[in-house]
Amino acid sequence: MSDGSRLAATIWLPKDAEENPVPAILEYIPYRKNDFTAIRDSIRHPYFAGHGYASIRVDIRGSGDSDGILVDEYLKQEQDDALEVLDWIGKQPWSTGSVGMIGKSWGGFSSLQVAARQHPALKTIITLCSTDDRYADDVHYKGGTLLSSDMLWWASTMFAYNARPQDPEVVGESWRDNWLDRLENTPPNVEEWVKHQRRDGYWKHGSICEDYSDVKIPVFAVSGWQDGYTNAVFRLLENLPNESKGLIGPWAHEYPEVATPEPAIGFLQEALRWWDQWLKGIDTGIMDEPKLTSWIQDSELPKVQYTERPGRWVADHAWPSTNVSGTSLWLADGKLMNGAKASGESTIPSVQEHGYYAGVFCPFGQPGDLPSDQRLENGKSVVFTSDPLQETVELLGHPVLNAELSSDQERALLAVRLSDKAPTGESTLISWGVLNLTHRNSHEHPEPLEPGEKYKVSIQLDALGQQLPAGHQLEVALSPTYWPQAWPSPKPVSLKLYQGEDTHLSLPVRTPHRDDDSCGNFENPETAQVIGKDIIREGERTRNLTHDLITNSWKLEDFSDEGERILHTNGLQHGSMNKNTYTIKGDDPLSARVNCEWELTIGRDEWQTKLKTFSEMTSDATCFYLTNTMTAFESDKEIFHKTWKKEIPRDFV
Template sequence: MKIRTDFPHSVTVMEHVLIPMSDGVKLAATIWLPEDSASRPVPALLEYLPYRRGDWTAPRDAQRHPWYAGHGYASVRVDIRGCGDSEGVMLDEYHPQEQADGVEVIEWLAAQPWCTGKVGMFGISWGGFNALQIAAEQPEALKAIVTVCSTDDRYADDVHYFGGAMLGIDMTSWAGTMLAFQCRPPAPWRVGDAWETMWKERLEALQPFSEIWMDHQERDDYWRHGSVCEDYSKITAAVLAVGGWADPYRNTVFRLLEHLDAPVQGLIGPWSHQYPDIERTPGPTIGFLQETLRWWDYWLKGIETDVMAEPSLRAYHQDSVRPATHYPERAGTWVGLDGWPSADVGQRRFNLASDLRSLATDAAGMAVVDTPQHNGVDAARWFPFGNLSDLPPDQRAEDGRSVAFETPVLEDDINLFGYARLRLRVNSSTPRANVIARLCDVGPDGSSTLITRGAINLARRNGMDKAEELIPGQFVEAEIEFTSMSWQVPAGHRLRLALATTYWPWIWPHGEQGFVTVDAGQSVLTLDDLDPAAIGKRDVAFEEAEQAPGLDIRPGAVLAARPEREVRYEPQSESWTLTVDPNYGGNRIYPDGLSFGEEALERYSISGNDPLTARAESMWNVSLQREDWGVRIETHATVTASKDHYVLHNEVKTFKDEQLFFEKTFEKRISRTSA
């Protein structure tokens, strides 16, 4: 990593700028500008988030926004309405108000005297989502975006549902995380005496997002809103789509390349849920800021940078590895392909009865899949953040709990690249059932490394917008599309397909325990397969990662040591408990004197092989202290379920100078319509 200080432009910072919305609400922004922008206007770059530019993202913001300003751009970080130091209240993620405000922000930026009238937008995760969403609104000034670790389909590829099955892990934990964010106040040293009134307004408007998300178990109009896949033609700005093989949002890169009419390029590396220049596992990092500068210079300044002469898809083709929960660097080779689908990618098909081997298949080619409720404890994190326990460990235990189908030992390498799809003929003993499929790389020593996985709630077999229960014992057709992959499986290894009916806590179990029967002879696994001649055919290279100098953050009080991820089994009660510390940053002290404390814990339990004992919890304790001002926030979110209902319990307590300021408990029962 190179820390850059010798920029072509000197930089000035506008620390607290209020951008007026048409309804009178003002959004708070920090703007980094080239010092000469008053006389020599520059394009503007916007990052637009709910995560508090004044503290939570401040370390990351300092690495990139000054870097862009030093290279001749106005780089702008805006807090979404009701977040950080912005006025108003936040009603939901990707709310229509958020997108309308974003359009107004872009119009305001384009009209500033220091701006040329051209705007770009970038962001990771939430910021990548709303970059796509706002591009679909077609603000005239928005000419190009960079969207990282994002989705074009809010139902299929976010933290709520997976293959139409409800996520147990992030439906609860992310809603709990956002509840803790919703409860945080603005900073009085920026907004003045209004801070307490603004804080109270936010708290009184609270609704836990889980209550909204779980009320929409099918892909209805709620999820269609903000899903740009509904009409790709609405996006006319140029799109650079970026993903990581260790991140769940990587499918978006392929879909945007396939469906956008606007200029589009794709970039996928080995990375987790991080910008590609951040030094978190897995590496290697790349000079991502320099790469995006080429993009901005071309689209916003009209400078010929040859960025559009690059292969339209640049992807890191990963070598086989032994299983591990983190990799400092993944071995592999950069591959360049022209478009997606690619002429360099063919398909291999495996019939589950004739081409794969399974001890579970009877003489009639039938395999009964009936996995224990705790199957899935080795699934690891939904969106790996670069921590040391985020990735799946050895899958042998999970494979043993599942029904496995294997290839013979491979005589030649297979270069998996793109998608795996599993077409099943299956029946169920119950009206509702899930099927989860994992594809693993099995080494000569028996170690099993997860390549990719997918799932289907069989109620969604005819479409994610439908809820069609099964007739027990009646065969149906269903397809599972796995998360996209890039993996060289070497000769001497085997491919293993593992099928399960449970995957806790990733997938919330249906309310009635049952099994499915797979007709192996009528079920086919199809794998996208990269022509080896394409590897190294196109030159793909990047500069060394560099950033602007970061903030001088000092560590705060040391928290009691605990594992990031711990699985506990109690044989007597047959109970399994997974405890997770998401490790977002802990306690820290900022250069302005803010002492920021943050402790989060997630807990998932199930016992007695009973799906109705599933329980998910998210707990947060946040403290903000500066000079004689201090606040504290405590939240506790719990989800349980009966056969017919989800039961949500959310508690909020906030304190001002250790005196109770606000307290509320939210209780809600939601019918299990199909998940």
């Protein structure tokens, strides 16, 4: 880099690339290419190189074997470094000077952000499981509520990840001093994230939705219905250059060639068609295909994990699509009705443990990720149910709840669940949304509620692609609590919902199109040969919910052992374990508590290191309280221990 820092990269090249230069593909992420993502990288980077591309994997500044300390997500420094990497690629003898970027999650974010910087060498990107809006559609806040399921968990994850040491075989004897520097100066990002509880300049940075016109290159946006980032695909298609395309399958937060649930697809072949079109100028026919190809899921009974989601691929040649139109159902007297009822009201009380059966915010395809039968939640909320459907309906896009309501408190939220109720009674969650009611007019300028005053609000639920069979019913469930997804309001809240013209659910009903039958003809998955490994410890996942009947305390313990392995390519041994605990008392919103624990190991032969972290978040009526502790070991000897504590005022949350 221009400041003298060095970034670590692995580069896969076609054998004759120096004699016959090729375009390049860049993946730019902080997840440690030589150990943590080594297996993942081996699936696709050699594949691209074997098909005529230089495929480059870079650890961003402060991660893996790159120099520096990673102090936060998506900094301007990160983008500036990426521009220098693009400069460097263009100067190499094996490069034609044309580059594409690809990435999932952080890599998808960074590819969008770098695209907005308009480097002349960057011709296109493939962004997977990412977002264009860092405030409204990421792991920190949702609908202006603090996302307690993920805010601390993700911060604790990066707190531990960023403090891991460099590899002595790569950087030499400096590794230990560098490690101690990382341990001392790697911050708990949750402190900065909680400081910014409204949509201010901190979140606008890196959010390309601030000015979509900054992105002038074609974008291939990919996600899945179980991913936490599906909504962004629709916004990107609506706002980015016309050549951009979208793909949504049934998948969790993963690349589609290895994702669950089935059907997985030959995504690397699709990526090659995209690269060939935009980096080699070959007409692959991909631009003649639909703007959005999406998987409409068949109705299924609720399970916390699916290995397969039956359904069908459908084609939409524009977004918004002429195949989708809105239809409304009105909420009144416990029913979803085809017409508005003139008057009446429903009281919606607080039940603090409502939401424990929601599943995780962003499933990675692990057992237990998905929502349980929503009958377990319905008694803790107010439910409105439609008559049985007379014919099968397909939905594609965002449901929207419009409501007229009042609150008995100055601060309150409204959570909305949309479920598919089978004739046998099971209730499958198909979409949800939440709104901090002090953000009803703006995420930038929240306003307190006047108790008893009526307000009209609109809540956009997560996008879905879902079939609803004849005979099934729709359920809308409302509550002023949704723990542990949303941090509770400071006091128990009672809402009143006023039925009438202004309280209704809008549904995106899709009419089948003749082109549906000819779309989605994907090949079977292909990958490069995965690198070898020896398993030291198998992985394991448990999710246990307990209820103390005497104290009315609820506790969810989510434990994930990702196992431990030795890589054949470099002899590195690495493993990780994570436990997250969410507790609350049924009558006390101020009892909410999140604890996140990590243990990470990395080593080789006589060189062994271990990190243990503990993170905690609590609140009272006026402040959030954060505690983060890091302990590091070298060969089982403790070499570092530090605790960070922070008190941050609540800001309309």
